[in-house]
Amino acid sequence: MSNANICKRCLFCLLCATLTTNNALAQNTLQATDSVYRQEMDFGQYLLNNQQYADAQQVFAQLDTALANHLAATRTDSLHFYQGWACYNQKLLLPAAEQFLQVSGNSPFFHASRFFAAYNLTYKQWYAPAKGILTDLYLPPSDSLLHELQFFGLAGIALLQRNTQQFTRLSEQFTFTHYQLQQQEQNLLQYAESIKKVKRRSPALAGMLSAVVPGLGKVYAGKAKQGIASFFPVALLGLQAYENIHKRGIKNGFSIFYTGLFSVFYIGNIWGSVLSVQIKQQEIDHEIDNRILFDLHIPLRNIFGN
Secondary structure, rough: OOHHHHHHHHHHHHHHHHHHHHHHHHHHHHHHHHHHHHHHHHHHHHHHHOOOHHHHHHHHHHHHHHHHOOOOOHHHHHHHHHHHHHHHOOOOHHHHHHHHHOOOOOOHHHHHHHHHHHHHHOOOOOOHHHHHHHHHHHOOOOOOHHHHHHHHHHHHHHHHHOOOHHHHHHOOOOOOOOOOHHHHHHHHHHHHHHHHHHHOOOOHHHHHHHOOOOOOHHHHOHHHHHHHHHHHHHHHHHHHHHHHHHHOOOOOHHHHHHHHHHHHHHHHHHHHHHHHHHHHHHHHHHHHHHHHHHHHHHHHHHHOOO
């Protein structure tokens, strides 16, 4: 055998040995990655089940950093979902939504992730992106429950935006046949009626009423006790100012003092009445919004079981 042939055979054997070694190393790496993933995911889920959400989030985040480029898509989806769930339970709603939105359409967690992401953004008053998520969400044509949940979420956002006309159109899709959201659909209809009945009072009118009769603007705003309480200090100071001016003259020190004090309380009474209308309206809106958000949340837990 010639030297050239011997060299070729040696090179061939060396190449085969190298490929065999590389394959073995790759196989070992995959096995190690698989083992680490399983162990850390099991530990993270154990922490979630025991409501140790911050620790679970840290475990999932470290696993994501360590194995991000070595995981199959299905495992990456699971990791994003559980990171989102850990954040969600800590009320870190925007980071949770970010993780949920990274779950791909092939994942069994896809629909849960999209609905929870939309809810989180709705809670943070990011209504436009929340509506976009729900509107663009592809659902199996045969899944009537998820389709109704989609309309339910959009209807809730319309109510939060006080768009009662849009709510009416969306609520026409309510069938009240799914127990998971039947009661909440009825509740949204009640909230819509409450919103329509709320009287939008005028801050300017409240101010003018209190300018005529101190405290009357607060009574108009629906705060009768505060209105009565506002009347007496202003009336007493006005009486003191009048008596001092009448007895001592306008330039007397006592007259100036009581007149100035009366002016401060009088103007404060007017401004307070203006603010009372705004505060009362905010209180009503806040209470209704909290009820809407609460009812939007319940079906998600009922349907997706987390």
